[in-house]
Amino acid sequence: MMKPANNDLRTNLGLAFALLVLIGIAAASVDTVNRFADGAHWVDHTQQVIGELEMLTTQISLAESGQRGFLITNDERDLRSYQSSSSAIPMVLDSLQKLTADSPLQQRRIANLRIVMDRRLAMLRIGIEARQRGEIDRIAERERLGRGRELMEELVALVGEMRAGEDALLKQRSAVLEAGRIRTDAFIVLGNLSALGLLLFSFGVMKRQIAQRREAETQLRRYAAAVEDLYNNAPCGYHSLDAQGIFVQVNDTELKWLGYEREDLIGKVAFPDLLLPDNRVSFQENFSQVKLGTPVNDIEYELIRKDGSVLPVSLNATAVRDEAGNYVQSRASMFDVTLRREAEQRMHRANAFLDSVFEHIPHMIFVKDASELRFVRFNKAGEDLLGLPKGAIIGRSDYDFFTREQADAFVAKDREVLAGGKLVDIVEEPIHSKVMGERWLHTKKIPITDEAGKPRYLLGISEDVTDGKATERRIIELNQSLESQTAELQASNRELESFSYSVSHDLRSPLRAIDGFSRILQEDHGHALDSEGQRLLGVIRSNTKRMGQLIDDLLAFSRLGRQHLNVTTVDMTALAQEALAEVNLEYEELTPQVVMAPLPKAQGDPVLLRQVWINLISNALKYSRTRKPPLLEISAESNATHVVYRVKDNGVGFDMKYYNKLFGVFQRLHGADEFPGTGVGLAIVQRVIARHGGRVWGEAAVDRGATFCFSLSKEGRNE
Amino acid sequence: MNDLEPVEILLVEDSQTDGEMTQRALKKAGLTNAVFWVRDGAEALDYLFCEGAYADRKQRPPKLVLLDLKMPKVDGIEVLRRVKGDARTSTIPVVMLTSSAEENDIVKSYQLGVNSYLVKPVEFDRFVAEVSKAGCYWAVMNKVAGPL
Numbered sequence: 001m002m003k004p005a006n007n008d009l010r011t012n013l014g015l016a017f018a019l020l021v022l023i024g025i026a027a028a029s030v031d032t033v034n035r036f037a038d039g040a041h042w043v044d045h046t047q048q049v050i051g052e053l054e055m056l057t058t059q060i061s062l063a064e065s066g067q068r069g070f071l072i073t074n075d076e077r078d079l080r081s082y083q084s085s086s087s088a089i090p091m092v093l094d095s096l097q098k099l100t101a102d103s104p105l106q107q108r109r110i111a112n113l114r115i116v117m118d119r120r121l122a123m124l125r126i127g128i129e130a131r132q133r134g135e136i137d138r139i140a141e142r143e144r145l146g147r148g149r150e151l152m153e154e155l156v157a158l159v160g161e162m163r164a165g166e167d168a169l170l171k172q173r174s175a176v177l178e179a180g181r182i183r184t185d186a187f188i189v190l191g192n193l194s195a196l197g198l199l200l201f202s203f204g205v206m207k208r209q210i211a212q213r214r215e216a217e218t219q220l221r222r223y224a225a226a227v228e229d230l231y232n233n234a235p236c237g238y239h240s241l242d243a244q245g246i247f248v249q250v251n252d253t254e255l256k257w258l259g260y261e262r263e264d265l266i267g268k269v270a271f272p273d274l275l276l277p278d279n280r281v282s283f284q285e286n287f288s289q290v291k292l293g294t295p296v297n298d299i300e301y302e303l304i305r306k307d308g309s310v311l312p313v314s315l316n317a318t319a320v321r322d323e324a325g326n327y328v329q330s331r332a333s334m335f336d337v338t339l340r341r342e343a344e345q346r347m348h349r350a351n352a353f354l355d356s357v358f359e360h361i362p363h364m365i366f367v368k369d370a371s372e373l374r375f376v377r378f379n380k381a382g383e384d385l386l387g388l389p390k391g392a393i394i395g396r397s398d399y400d401f402f403t404r405e406q407a408d409a410f411v412a413k414d415r416e417v418l419a420g421g422k423l424v425d426i427v428e429e430p431i432h433s434k435v436m437g438e439r440w441l442h443t444k445k446i447p448i449t450d451e452a453g454k455p456r457y458l459l460g461i462s463e464d465v466t467d468g469k470a471t472e473r474r475i476i477e478l479n480q481s482l483e484s485q486t487a488e489l490q491a492s493n494r495e496l497e498s499f500s501y502s503v504s505h506d507l508r509s510p511l512r513a514i515d516g517f518s519r520i521l522q523e524d525h526g527h528a529l530d531s532e533g534q535r536l537l538g539v540i541r542s543n544t545k546r547m548g549q550l551i552d553d554l555l556a557f558s559r560l561g562r563q564h565l566n567v568t569t570v571d572m573t574a575l576a577q578e579a580l581a582e583v584n585l586e587y588e589e590l591t592p593q594v595v596m597a598p599l600p601k602a603q604g605d606p607v608l609l610r611q612v613w614i615n616l617i618s619n620a621l622k623y624s625r626t627r628k629p630p631l632l633e634i635s636a637e638s639n640a641t642h643v644v645y646r647v648k649d650n651g652v653g654f655d656m657k658y659y660n661k662l663f664g665v666f667q668r669l670h671g672a673d674e675f676p677g678t679g680v681g682l683a684i685v686q687r688v689i690a691r692h693g694g695r696v697w698g699e700a701a702v703d704r705g706a707t708f709c710f711s712l713s714k715e716g717r718n719e
Numbered sequence: 720m721n722d723l724e725p726v727e728i729l730l731v732e733d734s735q736t737d738g739e740m741t742q743r744a745l746k747k748a749g750l751t752n753a754v755f756w757v758r759d760g761a762e763a764l765d766y767l768f769c770e771g772a773y774a775d776r777k778q779r780p781p782k783l784v785l786l787d788l789k790m791p792k793v794d795g796i797e798v799l800r801r802v803k804g805d806a807r808t809s810t811i812p813v814v815m816l817t818s819s820a821e822e823n824d825i826v827k828s829y830q831l832g833v834n835s836y837l838v839k840p841v842e843f844d845r846f847v848a849e850v851s852k853a854g855c856y857w858a859v860m861n862k863v864a865g866p867l
Contacts, residue, residue, distance in 0.1 A: 501821070505789070505818050505819060508818045508839070508841055509734055509736075509737065509818055510736075511841050512736070512737065512740070512818075512839060512840075512841050512843070512846065513734075513736035513737070513740070515841060515842055515843045516736065516740040516843040516846065517736065517740075518843075519843040519844070520740075520743065520843075544841060544842075545841070545842060547841075548840075548841030548842065551841075555820070559821075559822075
């Protein structure tokens with residue numbers, strides 16, 4: 001964009017130049033007109049000269065003819081004609097001399113003309129004078145006539161020269177005039193053209209200037225709108241107050257914060273009326289200060305919104321003055337400090353919370369400054385341990401409380417922590433407490449650094465492990481004793497298992513022999529035995545069969561002790577149903593009524609848990625087979641940690657006074673004739689559940705059914 | 720026993736009564752004449768590899784070995800290991816006939832390449848049934864490859 005001043009200058013110069021050119025053209029036109037007038041004068045002048053020359057010729061002819069007439073007639077009239085013409089001639093010559101004063105050539109010619117004219121007149125006069133005297137001399141007259149003819153010719157030639165001279169002069173002057181006219185015409189045309197050009201140029205420049213001025217005005221309006229927008233939508237509140245404190249200007253942001261419309265406030269409401277009452281005195285002081293010329297900064301006020309809620313703000317204000325320095329209005333900006341206040345409150349609460357935590361942690365916590373290692377903070381547990389109030393500890397160092405050696409040791413450790421920049425765990429350190437005597441502490445010392453990583457504080461957390469140490473010793477002793485007992489127990493278990501295993505094996509062989517040979521005896525020598533002998537053989541064989549069953553059960557039971565537990569998540573509902581189906585095959589003749597709720601899943605070995613269900617369900621059906629119909633109820637209930645599974649029947653039950661025999665191997669509460677069995681089923685149940693970390697129990701009354709329960713931990717148990 | 724008579728089944732059994740009962744069971748299945756009974760593992764190995772007292776044995780190897788597990792001197796597991804580990808005898812079917820239903824013994828036997836594992840039932844009728852079934856199957860029905 002061109003500078004307006006520059007543009008103006010160019011326009012003015014253009015216009016001035018165009019004006020000058022036009023003035024020049026006018027002057028040139030005047031000059032030309034003058035010259036034309038001059039030229040016309042010269043044509044007149046030439047015509048005049050020619051007229052005078054003709055007059056001269058006429059006069060001399062008149063003079064001659066007058067003279068000749070007189071000579072012939074001697075008449076006085078002719079003489080007068082001669083006399084008037086000859087007296088007119090010198091006057092004509094004078095007139096000519098005057099007219100041609102500008103041309104030396106014509107002047108010379110006039111001088112010659114005068115001489116010739118004088119001679120001719122003189123000759124005429126001689127003839128007249130002679131006639132007057134009466135002399136008639138023909139010869140002399142003839143001679144004079146000849147001579148006069150010569151002079152006339154000479155005169156005519158001279159007049160002709162003069163005319164030609166005058167014509168040439170006229171021509172020359174006309175040519176000069178014509179050349180001047182052409183120059184002037186060219187000058188006028190070119191001048192007008194250049195003036196037109198300059199005017200067009202100036203016009204263009206002016207047009208551009210107008211456009212620029214319009215653009216500048218538009219920009220100015222936009223700028224004003226932008227400023228207003230900035231004012232209204234600034235992230236802070238703006239307002240101005242008159243000398244009475246009444247709103248004269250306020251921006252949209254502040255209105256939005258306060259919930260008022262602009263017309264609610266402007267000219268109507270004084271700012272202090274929007275303040276909480278206890279802010280008003282402070283406002284009046286600050287407002288007076290602003291009016292006197294000192295701006296105020298970061299003043300905090302609580303404003304009351306239209307809806308009655310409180311808006312905390314931080315305010316800056318200054319005064320706007322006129323040229324004379326008089327107060328016009330204030331100009332204030334303010335920020336919403338709600339979030340900051342909330343953050344401060346949160347921080348305050350967090351600090352209070354941390355202080356409370358710090359204070360109530362049951363271990364001694366202390367903070368020392370990194371340079372001099374003096375205590376700056378100390379908690380309640382620390383006070384109790386040292387037997388001193390905080391006031392006696394803060395600002396002091398270890399040397400004020402402990403022996404020199406002990407303090408040296410503590411300080412050395414402190415320095416190590418601060419230099420190393422990381423936590424040091426002192427598992428045990430002795431300390432002498434005035435009130436509690438010799439104590440053992442487990443202390444962690446932690447360096448607290450500033451932003452630059454330089455240690456500023458040392459944080460110490462000390463747990464009194466004096467009691468723990470004693471307990472620990474006791475635990476170690478107990479553990480050792482337990483370990484040796486466990487080892488003994490494991491050894492004896494192994495012996496017992498290998499014993500029962502080999503016994504079971506070794507027992508089977510002779511048993512097989514007894515059965516086998518009884519059979520051989522029956523087959524080969526049966527005919528030699530009577531019916532009693534046959535019966536006895538039958539008794540032998542049924543007992544060996546029973547013994548075989550006992551041994552198999554014993555083997556199964558002993559195997560449980562050695563088998564590895566494969567713990568997974570077990571669907572107990574499905575498992576119990578499978579077991580029920582399997583047991584039902586055995587008791588086909590019964591049509592028990594079974595109630596079974598969905599059972600929670602368990603963590604355990606599915607093979608072993610299946611055996612548990614089989615044994616419990618089989619027991620329940622076995623002892624209720626005399627009922628019509630047998631009732632069987634399978635259910636479960638769980639608490640936070642365990643699930644209890646339950647199998648209930650309506651069978652013969654048992655007497656609770658024999659409860660202690662219930663889960664023993666080969667222990668039975670009923671006769672084998674009444675209810676067959678080897679007495680291993682519940683022992684197996686108990687062993688399986690015990691290996692899962694659970695518990696088995698039962699409740700019953702004679703003839704009133706029995707309920708067996710087992711509990712399993714929800715987490716299961718891995719061996 | 721005729722030395723030239725072909726032995727179909729080698730019974731390795733230290734128990735007199737079990738041996739007798741086994742023989743009876745085999746007899747019931749019609750396999751009487753072809754059974755040769757040795758009393759321990761050492762003797763079984765001598766027999767199978769024609770060593771010691773059996774250095775001059777002329778018969779073909781047996782079609783089936785019925786092997787007890789717990790025996791004096793060399794036990795059944797060791798016999799099985801040697802038989803299955805030797806190219807001369809590895810194709811002979813070996814059936815364990817034992818009182819032990821222990822998982823360990825069963826797994827070990829199958830690892831060593833036993834063809835069948837039978838637990839001797841205490842009841843005689845079932846015992847007879849098991850032994851005769853095994854004898855018939857392995858000694859008569861089953862086709863084996865010749866010695867490698």
